[in-house]
Amino acid sequence: MTESPALAASAPPRSAAHKKYDFSRKYWVFALPAVIVVLSVIVFPWLFTVFMSVHDWKIGGGMDFVGLGNFRTLVFDDRFRESLLITFYFTVLAVVIPIVLGTLAALVFHREFPFRGILRTIFVMPMMATPVAVALVWKMMFHPQLGVLNYLLSLFGIPPSEWVFSTSTVIPTLVMVEVWHWTPLVMLILLGGLAGMPTEPYESAKIDGANSWQMFRFITLPLLWPYIMIALVIRTIDALKVFDIIFVISEGGPGTASETLNIFLYLQAFQFYKLGYSSAVVVIFFTIIVALSLILLYVRQKTKWNS
Amino acid sequence: MTDKFTSDVTRRHLLKTGASLGVLGAVGAPAIISAANAQSSFNWKQAAGQQIDVMLVKNPRSDLLQAAEKEFTELTGIKVSSEQIPEQQQRQKAMIEFSSGRPTFDVTMLALHVQKRLAYKGKWVEDLRPFIDNPAITNPNFDLADFSAAGMNFARQADGALTTIPHFVDFWMLYYNKEMFDKKGVAYPTSMENIVKVAQQLNDPANGIYGFVSRGLKNANIPVWTSWLLGQGLETIDPATGKLNTDGEAAIWAATLYRDLNKNYAPPGTIGFNWNECQTSFMQGRAAMWLDGIGFATPLEDPTKSKVVGKVGYGVTPPGPKAHHSATFADGMGISRASTKKTAAWLYIQFMTGKKEQIAMLKAGAGCPARMSAFADPEATKSSTFSKQYFDCLQASAKIGRPGLPQIIPVTEFRDIFGVALTNTLSGADPAAELKKATETFKPVLEKSEQG
Numbered sequence: 001m002t003e004s005p006a007l008a009a010s011a012p013p014r015s016a017a018h019k020k021y022d023f024s025r026k027y028w029v030f031a032l033p034a035v036i037v038v039l040s041v042i043v044f045p046w047l048f049t050v051f052m053s054v055h056d057w058k059i060g061g062g063m064d065f066v067g068l069g070n071f072r073t074l075v076f077d078d079r080f081r082e083s084l085l086i087t088f089y090f091t092v093l094a095v096v097i098p099i100v101l102g103t104l105a106a107l108v109f110h111r112e113f114p115f116r117g118i119l120r121t122i123f124v125m126p127m128m129a130t131p132v133a134v135a136l137v138w139k140m141m142f143h144p145q146l147g148v149l150n151y152l153l154s155l156f157g158i159p160p161s162e163w164v165f166s167t168s169t170v171i172p173t174l175v176m177v178e179v180w181h182w183t184p185l186v187m188l189i190l191l192g193g194l195a196g197m198p199t200e201p202y203e204s205a206k207i208d209g210a211n212s213w214q215m216f217r218f219i220t221l222p223l224l225w226p227y228i229m230i231a232l233v234i235r236t237i238d239a240l241k242v243f244d245i246i247f248v249i250s251e252g253g254p255g256t257a258s259e260t261l262n263i264f265l266y267l268q269a270f271q272f273y274k275l276g277y278s279s280a281v282v283v284i285f286f287t288i289i290v291a292l293s294l295i296l297l298y299v300r301q302k303t304k305w306n307s
Numbered sequence: 308m309t310d311k312f313t314s315d316v317t318r319r320h321l322l323k324t325g326a327s328l329g330v331l332g333a334v335g336a337p338a339i340i341s342a343a344n345a346q347s348s349f350n351w352k353q354a355a356g357q358q359i360d361v362m363l364v365k366n367p368r369s370d371l372l373q374a375a376e377k378e379f380t381e382l383t384g385i386k387v388s389s390e391q392i393p394e395q396q397q398r399q400k401a402m403i404e405f406s407s408g409r410p411t412f413d414v415t416m417l418a419l420h421v422q423k424r425l426a427y428k429g430k431w432v433e434d435l436r437p438f439i440d441n442p443a444i445t446n447p448n449f450d451l452a453d454f455s456a457a458g459m460n461f462a463r464q465a466d467g468a469l470t471t472i473p474h475f476v477d478f479w480m481l482y483y484n485k486e487m488f489d490k491k492g493v494a495y496p497t498s499m500e501n502i503v504k505v506a507q508q509l510n511d512p513a514n515g516i517y518g519f520v521s522r523g524l525k526n527a528n529i530p531v532w533t534s535w536l537l538g539q540g541l542e543t544i545d546p547a548t549g550k551l552n553t554d555g556e557a558a559i560w561a562a563t564l565y566r567d568l569n570k571n572y573a574p575p576g577t578i579g580f581n582w583n584e585c586q587t588s589f590m591q592g593r594a595a596m597w598l599d600g601i602g603f604a605t606p607l608e609d610p611t612k613s614k615v616v617g618k619v620g621y622g623v624t625p626p627g628p629k630a631h632h633s634a635t636f637a638d639g640m641g642i643s644r645a646s647t648k649k650t651a652a653w654l655y656i657q658f659m660t661g662k663k664e665q666i667a668m669l670k671a672g673a674g675c676p677a678r679m680s681a682f683a684d685p686e687a688t689k690s691s692t693f694s695k696q697y698f699d700c701l702q703a704s705a706k707i708g709r710p711g712l713p714q715i716i717p718v719t720e721f722r723d724i725f726g727v728a729l730t731n732t733l734s735g736a737d738p739a740a741e742l743k744k745a746t747e748t749f750k751p752v753l754e755k756s757e758q759g
Contacts, residue, residue: 166576
C-alpha cells in the first residue's frame with residue numbers, strides 16, 4: 001500500500017488542508033458499520049454461546065461454572081448420541097436422493113421438448129412453498145386412516161403404510177418430503193451448469209464415435225462436478241439444519257425415532273430451558289457443520305475445471 | 308303444563324301465594340336490598356383511565372375474553388390490550404419474560420397443570436388473598452366459594468397462597484359412539500379393565516372401525532397413563548410425600564392397560580397420535596371410544612366437521628380397581644408481581660372470571676368453567692348444542708377430579724421422559740423395564756429442581 005518513490009515524486013504537493021485531513025488513513029471508518037454488525041450479530045452471540053456452554057444455567061435459576069461438564073454429560077447422554085445418528089441417517093438420504101434426482105431432472109429439462117417451460121415451472125413449484133405450510137399439508141396426507149396417500153395406495157392394491165406414525169418408516173417418509181421440496185433447487189443449480197458447458201468436447205466425441213452414455217460419463221459428468229459439489233454443500237447444510245418440517249410433522253416421534261439434533265436442541269433449550277446444556281449442543285453441532293463444509297469445499301476445489 | 312296450571316289455580320291459592328310472598332318479601336327484602344346496595348356501592352371505576360396488558364393462550368375461551376373487553380372497559384374505564392399466543396409459545400414467553408423480571412403484561416393466563424409450581428417458585432405472580440380480603444377492590448358478589456374444588460385445588464399453592472383464580476377446568480372422560488354401542492348391544496364400560504373387553508367387542512378393523520383411540524404421541528400421552536393410574540388411587544408423584552409412584556405395580560398396571568388398548572384396539576399409527584388425530588378418527592366414525600379432555604367436545608357436534616353429530620355419548624371415566632377419579636387440568640389468571648397497575652388487573656380478573664363470563668363459556672361450548680354456578684344456570688344448558696349427558700358428565704367428573712399431572716417444577720421433563728417410555732411400549736418394549744429406566748432418568752431431574 002505504500003507509494004512508490006517514482007509515484008511520490010510525480011504527485012502534486014499536498015495542500016495544508018489535505019494534510020490535515022488525511023482521508024487515506026480513515027478508510028476504516030467506512031468499514032466500521034459492517035464491523036459493528038458482524039461483531040454484534042455473529043461474533044458476540046458465538047462467544048456468548050461458548051460462554052454459556054461451560055455453565056450450568058437454567059432460565060430462572062442461577063449460573064454455575066462447570067467447565068467441560070456439559071460436554072461430558074452429552075457424551076454419555078443416550079438421547080444425544082441417538083439424535084446424532086438419526087441426524088446423519090436423515091442427512092445422507094436427504095442429500096443423496098435429491099442430488100441424483102435433481103441431476104436426472106436437469107439432464108431432462110436441458111433438452112428441447114414441447115411444453116418444456118411449463119413443465120419446468122411446475123417442477124420448481126414445491127421449492128416456492130413455505131416449509132411449515134408444506135409440512136402441515138403432508139401431515140394431513142399421512143394420516144393412516146383418513147390420509148389421501150393410503151387411499152392412493154389402495155387404488156393400486158398396495159397395503160396401507162403408517163408413514164410418519166411408525167418408528168421404522170418415519171425417517172424415510174420425512175426424507176420423501178425433503179426430496180419433494182428440494183430436488184428442484186438441485187435441478188436449477190445443475191441446469192445453470194449445463195447451460196454454461198462448452199460444446200466442443202461433444203463435437204469431438206461425436207467425431208470419435210462416442211455414444212450417449214460415454215458422452216455423459218466422460219464429458220457431462222466431469223464438467224458438471226463443480227456444480228454438483230455446490231449443490232452438495234448447500235443440501236448438506238440445509239439437511240443438517242432441518243427443523244420446521246420434522247417438528248411440524250412428527251415432533252421428533254414416534255418416541256424419539258425422528259429426534260434429530262435440532263429437535264433435541266429445541267427440547268433442551270425451549271422446553272426444558274437448559275441454556276448451558278443446549279449451548280454445548282450448539283457448539284458441537286456448529287463444529288460438525290463447519291467440518292463437513294470444509295471437507296466438501298476442499299473436494300470442490302479439487303473438482304474445478306481449471307485443475 | 309298450562310292446562311294443569313290453570314285448572315289448579317283457585318282464588319284461595321292466589322290469596323295464599325300472595326300472603327306468602329308478602330311475608331317472604333318482608334323478611335328477605337332487607338338482605339336483597341343490602342346485597343344490591345353493596346353491589347351498586349362497589350366502585351368499578353376506581354382505576355379508570357389506566358390500560359392493562361393481558362397475555363392469553365390461543366383458544367376459544369380467549370376469544371370470549373376478548374369479546375368481553377368492550378363491556379369491561381365501559382364498566383371500569385380501564386382499557387385492555389390483550390394478545391393470544393399459541394400454547395407452547397405462550398409458556399416460553401412467560402418463562403423468559405418473568406425470569407427477566409420485567410414482563411410486558413399485567414395479567415397472564417397460566418396452565419396450572421404445568422406452570423403452577425414454577426410460577427410460585429419464580430415469584431411470577433401475586434398472592435391474591437390480600438386482594439380478595441380487601442373490600443375496597445373486591446366486588447362483594449365475587450363469591451370465591453363458587454369455584455369448584457378441582458379448580459381451587461389447582462389454583463392454591465401448598466402453603467395456602469392463591470396465586471391465580473381458576474378460569475377453566477378440563478376433565479378427562481370417555482367419548483363413545485352410541486350408535487356403535489347400540490348396534491352391537493354393548494353397554495358402557497363399568498370399569499377400566501372392562502374398557503378392554505368393550506373395545507375388543509367393538510373393534511372391526513376390516514371395516515375401518517377401531518374399538519378405542521387415545522394419544523400415543525410422547526409427551527401428549529401422559530394423561531392417558533395417569534388417568535389409568537388414578538384408578539389405582541395414585542398420582543404419579545405423591546403430593547404429600549413427593550415419592551415417585553412411577554415404577555411400582557400400579558404404574559406398570561396402568562402402562563400395560565395403556566399399551567394393550569393403544570396397540571390392540573386403536574387405529575394404525577396411534578403411536579404418533581395427539582388429541583387432534585384422535586379427535587379426527589372419532590369424529591369420522593372410525594373409533595368407538597376416545598379417552599381425552601371434555602374440552603375437545605365442540606367440533607364433535609358440528610355437522611360441518613363431524614359425522615357423529617347426535618351420536619356422541621359423554622361418559623365419566625370408569626372406575627379403576629381401587630379408586631374412581633377423573634384426571635383434571637386447569638387454567639388460571641394471575642397478576643404479574645412486576646405490574647404497576649395491580650388494582651386494574653385485579654378488576655379485570657374479577658370481571659373475566661365472574662359468573663356471567665363463566666356462563667358464556669359454558670353456553671359457547673368453549674370448555675368447562677371453573678364456577679359451579681354456571682351449571683345451575685338453566686339458560687346455559689338449554690341453549691347449548693350439547694345433550695344433558697354432556698352436562699351430567701361434567702358435573703360428575705368435577706366431583707371426582709384429581710390432578711392429571713404431578714404438581715412439580717419439571718413437568719415438561721416428566722412428560723417427555725415418561726412419554727417416550729410409554730411410546731416405546733407400543734413398539735414392543737416391556738412396560739416394567741421402560742418405567743424403571745424412565746424413573747431412574749427422571750429422579751435426579753426432580754431432585755435437582757427441588758434443590759435449585
